[in-house]
Amino acid sequence: MTNVANKQMICDVLMQAAKTDKDIVVLCSDSRGSASATPFAKAFPEQFVEVGIAEQDLVGIAAGMARCGKRTFPMSPACFITARSYEQCKVDVAYSHTNVKLIGISGGVSYGALGMSHHSAQDIACMSSIPGMRVYLPSDCHQTKKLMEVLVKDLEPAYIRVGRNAVPEVYSEDNCPFEMDKATVIQQGSDVALIACGEMVLYAKQAADILKAQGISAYVLDMYCVKPLDTAAVIKAASETKAVVTIEEHSPFGGMGSMVAQVVAANCPRKVLTLALPDTPVITGTSLEVFKHYGLTGDGIAAKAKELLNA
Template identity: 35%
Template sequence: MAEVKKIATRESYGNALVELGKEHQDLVVLDADLAEATKTGIFQKAFPERHFDFGIAEANMMDAAAGMSTAGLVPFVSTFAMFAAGRAFEQVRNTLGYPHLNVKIGATHGGISVGEDGASHQCCEDFALMRTIPGMVVVSPSDDVEARAAVKAAYEHDGPVYLRFGRLAVPVINDVPGYRFELGKGVTLRDGKDITVIATGLMVAEALAAAETLAAEGIDVRVLNIHTIKPLDEELVLKAAKETGRIVTAEEHNVIGGLGEAVCSCLAENCPTPVRRIGVNDEFGHSGPAAALLKQFGLSAEHIAEVVREMVK
């Protein structure tokens, strides 16, 4: 069996910026002293005159991006998720969100898989924070193919977009004929009648692996990839709820305020359905190898399979 190709979505982000930069002269990239880690350094080498390093001044960087956008440029503002969503939240809300400016936030190193950097850098609150800003689109791509497509879609979208990318290399799962990305539209990766797993980001690959394991046990699992957390594809979620009757959500984020709560809100108002949320259970992470941390916090195919078995019983 051929080895599965793995790429960190932050790498995909850097490469996608270069490809877009060749086509669009109005695209500029801003970074906060982390170009090597966020991979905007790839763009910097290709277009040094369109890359701006603001040092460790994330709030200032957001305000500068706002100004650039009013001058006809399309800024991609990049730093770690903890700094983009956390440290600069006020500027993102008031300077980008309130006037609905055309600025894209490329937030890397999101979630527990930041690993050894520890709790201070493991941002598991960014979906919740960004979802609260009116008009903000929130995207969490699952692999290299989807990340590249998401960057392109964000450029084409008129308004603020928050894109979360990961540090850890993840399997490429969307390199298939006919793949199509659309903001706000989820994807059915696997059909099933017994239960639905709705996943985002690196948890999509884990959900697929869990579904394979469960299929061998006679449990038919539908897997939805919800790359756009806001706006949520409510039509797809409701269809799955009505047809399978049970839902499990999976995300590399706190169970409070993220994909799971978005799905629960949708179902509570339209189609009450039993739901189990898999994510970080209202706690901080800690330093350690990314793969080990994901397993410890239940962000794995094994844990998804365990929860599905409990629900089906």
């Protein structure tokens, strides 16, 4: 277990980049503490903009600054930056093609007991359906670092969703294979493909271990690049296995699972089971308690995969 939350890693990369790139600007909506951006604000006051609790203004200002040469990183809870500011993300960022990297912190059910107002189980669906918007859900701090090191340099809009707390490592500092917009194959397998994104990758990996003990070979794919989805990797994983299970911290509608199912259906038909949060306000609890309750941890995923193979 590492103590570095993905959002902390984002700020670490931005602080490193901001030393030499004076055009990097971080913007917060009274969210610098939750975004782990306080050190950035202190170290680079000229490259930090506070907009107050005004997420539409946050994204609009970020777009305007980007139009005038800045590389902007608005950081705000995923629930607000993708829902309250949705039209700004669509029009001012994607449609106007401004170099804004929208950072959604404390995504999914990270805020646990705070309730549905603070959960973002719709963000993959809504952000992915905007033309020109890329969507990334890195799984751990090492992958987050690699991803951000590319994103601080490129010129296209993107949405990056990370959780609130530090999560166990999927990779290590020395071993984190990463190619931009290519899913990472965590392990090859021949019975079932487990395709996950964000914090669910860890549990997909755990499920693969459980299945292995039961004689089932799982292919595990880390689809951090939800859009552009790595369709070649999906087709390969599905083609080499008998069934596909997708796992995501998202609504069952319009998420990564829906996209994978479209690709599999069109290219190499297999049964696809999309594991996700339910279409209802989720039960009160910590992220782990919620995941366990809905069968989104290793045991639950393994059981569903086995059931699917036996069906």
